[in-house]
């Protein structure tokens with residue numbers, strides 16, 4: 134298989150093909166085995182990753198820092214930019230030049246849509262989008278698709294349910310596009326009317342011959358889902374806190390809803406959860422968010438960094 138990631142930024146799932154994803158998944162499998170056997174590899178000895186988070190991050194930040202260390206490299210960890218020159222008014226393009234002088238690869242999370250591609254224009258090293266406002270979160274899409282691929286024989290026959298804040302949730306934007314490229318044909322989108330999947334994403338999926346069902350009711354649709362992908366209502370994107378309060382618990386996954394779900398279904402969540410999955414679900418064997426999804430993020434991010442830095 135060909136490595137199309139080498140020396141390139143990863144900004145959007147739009148530039149990724151099915152073959153590219155399978156390349157990452159295969160490498161993630163190999164790296165997983167090496168990590169289990171030896172804890173680390175030395176593939177990226179001498180390479181430095183800068184992780185710059187202009188927005189809060191737990192998993193994405195920590196898993197990238199862990200990933201580079203388990204590949205034998207070093208890191209510049211900036212979780213929050215308040216003690217950097219950004220606080221003094223440095224522009225995004227200057228910051229890109231600064232960290233390009235120190236690091237071989239930059240992971241960037243920023244609250245503004247489009248900011249990561251703007252940053253990448255001034256950077257002289259590859260940049261990975263770790264979330265640009267409400268638009269995209271491509272590495273989360275890779276790790277979620279990888280997790281799904283481990284549980285179903287093929288992507289062609291599964292029905293993927295995406296639930297919650299589909300308007301502002303960047304993970305579902307990247308994930309729906311990647312899954313459609315991998316062969317998923319049926320999606321069920323569950324959200325309040327105000328937080329529906331953006332129309333350009335829905336029309337893009339329809340152009341790829343996907344069947345899309347949009348509904349406000351999780352109760353009446355959960356039995357048809359193979360994947361139950363829950364998301365948090367994105368508080369930080371609301372200008373009116375009262376509107377957020379109204380919708381924040383629009384969907385709560387509990388035991389009685391899970392009784393209506395298929396026994397073969399799986400429950401995923403990019404995390405953090407803030408009430409939309411009750412703790413009583415955590416011990417359900419179908420709940421994979423703590424058990425597998427997060428850990429897969431490490432292997433998949435190792436594979437992405439390695440593919441970008443080594444031909």
Ligand code: NCD
Nearest residue numbers: 192193264304365403404405
């Ligand atoms: C997500 C994000 O930041 O978009 N978290 C993550 O990266 N695992 C989801 C969220 O914050 O709701």
